[in-house]
Amino acid sequence: MNTHRRRAVWSAIAIAAAALVLGIATTGLMAASGAFHRTGPTSWRAQGGARCTAPAAKGSAVDVTVWDRGHMTGGPNRPAPNHGLPGWYGMGMMRLVAHPATVPAGKVTLRVVNAGTLTHEVIVLPLSAGRTAGERAIGSDGRVSETGSLGEASRNCGSGAGEGIASGAAAWTTVTLPPGRYELVCNVPGHYAAGMYTELDVAK
Structure with a gap:
């Protein structure tokens, strides 16, 4: 060698x-x-907040947790330097985790819980052959292109697109996915660069 x-x-x-x-x-x-407590299979409650209950999953269920820790600079949701380290956002970390990571083709319900302190969202994007999660080009606005998006969970205690999932809240969306590879991303400015992405595989 x-x-x-x-x-x-x-x-x-x-x-x-x-x-x-x-x-x-x-x-x-x-x-x-201790900021977030799961109170049942589809219910979550922020500490000191109201319960948020997701409906029963249509098709396969994927539980997604979005999380951050650290100090912001320059105002809410404004990216701080991450020194080129995926997952680090200023002095803290940002993560997006999905379980399970593989589901059968068909209807898939993403149930997202924001266990962090900042507003987040989850968008479903197709992943091209030969590419891996985290490789998308980031624009000058700190976001990646959403071209080809198949769905979004960004509505507090609701389904589909909204103004973002607040700390301690849940959101969900049901999408129909053919076999293939997909990337779940948080596209709030600066969050993708800070490590908020993961791969979801859909089997035949």
Whole structure:
């Protein structure tokens, strides 16, 4: 194995290890924050807030958690420097996690809960062959193109598009997805660059 290839292998291992550590740390911080409580299979309640209940899933259910931790600079939802590190937003982290990560083709209900402190959203975008989540071009406005969007969950305690999911609220949307690969993204300015994306695979 030549030196260049050896370096590439070690770089890949280092990136994978960093991602694992970041995932474990994020999960622990979410659990420790105490900001959000699940009160049932489809109900959530912000600490000190009202219950928000999602309807029964149509087709397969995918539970999505959006989360952030850290200090903002320059005003609400304005991106702070992330120093090129996915998942870091200023001095904190931003994450978007979906479970399960693979569902059968057909109707899929995304049930999104905002366990963070900022406003978020989830948009479903097709993922081109040979591309991976997190590779989309980011415009000068801090957002990615939504061309080809198949659905959006951004309405507090409601279905479809709205003004964003507030801290402690839930939102949902039902989409029909053929087999393929999709990317779930938060397209609030600066959030995609901060690591708010994940892949959803739809099997035959």
